[in-house]
Amino acid sequence: MPIEAISALIGLFLTLLIFSYLIGDNPLFRGAVYLFIGVSSGYAAVVVWHQVLVPKLFQPLLSADPNQLLPVVVPLGLGVSLLAKLSPRIAWLGSFAMAMLVGVGAATALSGAVIGTLIPQSRAAMDMFSSPTFARLIQGIFMLAGTALTLAYFQFSATRAADGSVRRNVIFEALAWGGRVFIAITMGVLFAGVYTAALTAMIERLSSMINFVKSFLGQ
Amino acid sequence: MRYLTAAIAIASGSIVLFGYLYPLDALIQLRVMLTNWAVIVAAMAVLVGVANLVLVHIDKIRRTEKNSIYGVLLIVSLLFTFGAGLVLGPNSQVVRVAIDAIIVPVEASLMAILAVTLVYASIRLLRRRTDVMTVIFLVVAILFLIAVMPTPAGPIPGDFLLLQFLHMFSDGGARGLLIGIALGALLTSLRVLFGIDRPYGGN
Amino acid sequence: MASLTCPNCGKDNPDFLDDCQFCQTPLRREATLNTGEGPTKKSTGELEGVLPDWLKEARQQARDSAEEEAAKEATKPKIQKEEPLDLLAGLAFQSSSDDEEVPDWLSAINPVQDKKTPASSKLEDEEQPSDFFAQFDQQDQQLIDTSPTIPMPDDKAQDEALPWMSGKSEDSQKDELADWFSQTSAQTNDPFSFDTGEGQASSRMDNFGTPVSQGPSAPEQPEDLSWLRDLEASTKQPPPTPGSSPEDTDWISNLDSSGTTEDLGWLNNLGGTPAPASAPESQPEDLSWLSNLGGTPLTGEPAASSPAPSKEEDLDWLNNLGGVPSTPEPMPSQTPSAEQDLSWLNNLEGTPAPASSGSAQEDLSWLNNLGGTPIEPEPQGSAAPVDNLDWLNNLPAATPTPSPAESASPQEELDWLTSLPGTAGEPPSPQSASSADDMSWLNNLSETSAPTPSETPASQEDMSWLNNLGSLPATPSNEPTAFDQPDVPDWLKNMEAQQSIDFAKPSHLSPRNTAPLSEDAMQEMPDWLKSATEASKSASMPPLGAASSDWFASQQQSAADKRKLGEVSGPPSAQQPSSQEEPVPADQDVFATPIESSLANQDVDALFAVDMPDWLSQPESAASEASAQMEPLSSGPADDLAPVDLPSWVQAMRPMEAVIGEASAVSADQATEREGPLAGLRGVIPFSPIGSAQRPKAISLKLQATAEQQAGASLVEQIIANEANAQPLKVSPFVSSQRALRWGLTVVFLVVLGAIIGLGTQMMPVSAALPVEVSNISNAIVSVPEGAPVLVVMDYEPSLAGEMEAASGPLLDQLVVLRKPIFTFVATSPNGTGLVDRLLTNTKINQPSPDGLGYQAESQYFNAGYLPAGLAGVRGFTEAPQSVLPSVRVNLFSEFAAVILITDHAESGQVWIEQVTMAKESDPTLANQQFLVVASAQAGPMLRPYTSSKQVAGMISGIPDAARYEFVNNSRPGIVRSYWDAFGVGLFLAVISIVLGSLWSLFTGIRARRAEAEPG
């Protein structure tokens, strides 16, 4: 039996085990899940090893070129210090590497949020009105209203009323209600998209299973 | 030590941030170097995380916790895949089998479960929350599904119009959500860069 | 002619005679003073001239001092007169709470506490309180176990105790509070910390409370629970070393303040014995009930000097004095307490709420200990008792055993009782007989409630302390008199200090403070207070001996039952039949006179009156009985003292102004003293037993009913009630219906979709109409140069490989067929690298002809592998592809003629869109680079804004767009088409299921809500 057929058979079997979760949690599902977690984690570690650590760390270390060696000494030390995280007693040794990681990540996230989302999305909201057609103008008005009202909905600042209740300004509440409508519509559209993706996955799984059975039966 | 870690985080973050926002050659080179360092450290963190995963299940097995027997399956499959991939490489036949026979089918099956789970959740939604927004949510979802639903007579009439109408609202809402999330990310990252939030072990 | 009958020989005499002509007995009342007669104004002006100079000066000084005292009394604010009532009003409310476990005998003792106040307030030294608290602070900070064994002469004890006992100066109290508040705020955010663990628990509470205080009170509820849980959990932690951590000082300081609150109460009962330094270390509950044993605790001072954070201690035992009014005298000292009470209620919006409930539980635990019943674990109720033990465990002086509550407090009794003034050498008074009963009863108590060895001496101390009962009340008995008479003579003050005058014993009684509400007051008071006062009325003292054991038998019940102790229908009422029989004869047998018997009753009641008999708890019967007892007293010649012939100057020294001035204020039912130097004074010595005399109508229901207090109090109840409520679990029928629904949906989807796929039907046509963003893809592909490198980003997980392969297949097929590009595959997830070959295989791009397009690896397509570091990696790749991913064959990102992003997550897709946009802004050579997106249906809607903003040239979103594009692409490679029918049927099933199921859920939900709304 070719390797593809073995893979398809195993895949069919595991698919059935996973689908058994729809009936209820059971040992078969658990076994399949734990097997999957182990394999996927091991594969991820392999990919990281071969496609990140080897080219970026080990090859420069093994090379005699000091220009390549020096830049990797610091990350090597930081990376090795992370192994200390496996022992709570010396876990603090890895805090320096994690601090660097968090600092770089925070800066990356900040720049991505500002440069990649805030400015482009704000500009896109304005561009809907540049030399628009009537239909585009209507669409732009709705999108602009949706953007503004949705943003207004998340207004966190509020005031405490005399009776101790906390509520926002009446105007803000009205705007927030409109924002909730837009959010509900957006969520509904996104939910439908997620469902179509899930349905496609189910169809793909069923299709692969049935096709394997058909091919196994020689049809 | 907490001050030293905070200083490291603030310094590295500031260099990378200004390397993004103020493109000086020196800043860009520093940013690229720090990014490469971070990539290596993150790769090492993956190995540490996998080791943590193994240790957690070994601990559960040693303490004979409930359903800890499945941990044996996890550890064996993980070590086998990692060992085979380490020796044979990620593009080897064995690893390919692991992907085609286990990873893809199981992940796709878990995603496929959502086709039933989401319908089930939608049915119970009005039992859980009965308000106008929930009704709008369900109505819009149903309309969207109808708009993209093929029928024996072809697509329903006016499917584009319906989709355009829904997108006219959803795009605005999505844009507002994206901007809001970006604002949250901006402030959250600023707190870290200011050393206010120190999730790397500083108190 | 009128004749006068000689009171001595009974013979008639002419009315002009002053003395009997037969026996020379004075005939006129002016000439004689019979015991019990009211004083008469007598002009002694004629004597002034014959008085010596020193006596004239003394009289003048007495007048001056009288004027000064009168001026002091006049300067007291009017509102202070109401404060004690306000305090009691809050107490009455608290007594109506379900969480009150403090027995009613506590309330029966309160009035005596109030009686004690005026004397102390009269003699107060303004500076003493702070010194007193500083003493506590110092000793607590050092955590030195200084049990109250400080030897101290009685007089000195009086002199030192009275100043800090006094709550006269409201300003000094407030300053003290301000200092305390600043001190506690400087220590920690947490208002109450009991031990290290509690310190963190309270800090957690505080932090927890932070958002709570910003919003409605709901967020506080969990903190109550976490606080209670913390208490329970903290007992499992070893007691921290004193001073080993900052939390120690926190809880010490808080404990100090709360402990001080209690100490002032019970120490003042001891005739002014100064507060022992270790008092704060002892359990507040113990001290509070010890204070009641003394019969004259100064609750005014504790309330006044008690900081707000300690109110959950203070109020907890004070508030259980349900329906107990107080005399106006202690108002000055209790005004701050009322304010703190109010602030405490207001602060309940924050974290103190759990403390109040927790303290209530502490009372419960203490009650259980008293009854020898261990705390029965309950979900919430078990926490507080553990806390009770826990914070005691952290006290160096406390025993580490789980019952320090029992072991520590008797130890307190041991020390301070031995130092009682005038008690050591005093012969056993008639009360000692009853003390003997009490003694055995106490032994039972100690045996049952205190298994630790330290209990045995403790119970012995109870015995000795009971023997000394008779002498204890001396001080409080005289002080009201001293207060009412600004010019009280020195000899009378000395009598106050000596405390060894037998005739002072009757003044131990305090009818006004324990009287039930009058009918008018009952009508005025709200229902919840009525229930509280009824509960307090119904509480009665158990009969000594057997009855007491019966009562304790009633304590052997669940904690939930114990909570009903303070209620009318609780176990106490069940004890009343036996209570009615035994106590009265027992008292009458033991005590010769009704006064003594009432004294004994009051002593015993103050000690052990957990369940008072009806003759004590029913005001009418008690009052009538008391009056009935007074009649034979006045008429019985054996009891009368011989007529005393006082010189006129002595008569002039008798307290005229006070008596005459007070005569109008004293109610008619108050007795007039007929013997002793207080003869003729009305209402000075209360006669009715505890819990029986009539309560003045002036109980401060109005103050109690202030909206602020009501709101705070209702908030307490709400918080406690909410925390006590368990999370409602879903009923099993609904759960089973869920499982049935899930199973039904599973079967329907799998069977129907399997059938459609198995049959391979193609009955659903595909529309050729393309959305704008999809049609733009064809235009973008045309603009790609022949054989140009194209970057394909594999940004999806294996879970959506089927959808992404079907969606991207038509685009890749068209691109290969038209432009023969060189693909470079980059994966942004580790699993993505393994999906490249699968994609090319399923789209038949790398399959040999004629079925496939025959693309060859490493020549026409390259799997560059995994691009790590997410956003940073993407950013680096757009800047220098090879430096980030050495396996990439291009040097510059601009060499890619097109970038095809195949993504299943909008966020990861946005990263590429954003970074490529940034690269295009910084690199003009990227202007012509086409950026195409193949998105999963779940990511498409989120990426649409980028298409409208022109950041994305074209996009295929999910199966519907792919089916159309595939149809336009001559139905190649045909993956989507094989899914199309099943996709349509699946969507139809989903729509039908959601519509019908939602309608059913709506119907069942409305029906369920209606069912819940129906009464019962």
Next chain:
Amino acid sequence: MALIIVIIAALLLVAFTLLRRRSPAVLRHIEAFERLSHAIGLAVENGTRLHISLGRGNLFTARGASALAGLAMLRRLAERTSVSDRPPIVTSGDASLSILSQDTLQAGYKAAGAEEQYRATTGRLTGLTPFSYAAGTIPVTRDENVSANVVLGDFGAEAALLAEAADRENTHLIAASDNLSAQSVLYAAAQDPLIGEELFASGAYVGAGPSHEASLHVQDVLRWLIIIVILIGALLRFVGASF
């Protein structure tokens, strides 16, 4: 432009942080956070576990901010539940995030004075891919005596599996994600979903400090600035102005 936005946000953050230290902020009512506090209290009191799932937010993506926000809230929850018999379990789908969750847990216990209760195995990596992470988290919900699940971070559609598992176990689920697909799924499947940027407000609502409250006020200021800029810009675009 981006630099200006960052500088304005930084200055406002500092200013509002100093202001909030004097006067606590008054924030709008969010039901989910109130239920969160209640659920935490119940979990601590009932001796059950609190399960906190931080998602799989990669620190190198813009979604890493959601992971940082989840860590900030984890710190507070760790302090609150430090005295519980059963310390909370933290699961994550990213290796770096799992290490940070352990550090945060340890720091929270240390701040609460209960560092001895910290166990490294309570901060777990349950999977390195989205569905392996979700599949590895489902058993935690079921086997660890969990009474409340706090799912807060970057998720995808796999969040529906977590919601499904919580529903099957009849446990509380408070869910928040910066992923809109996950939000839409949780909107339908979770008892208390948090929408949009409410995820980033979690720290302020659990009392993480004045800086978190100040962050929300800065967000409000920038929010209205952006709204005004967009409206004015759209108007200028409509009249033909180019900028």
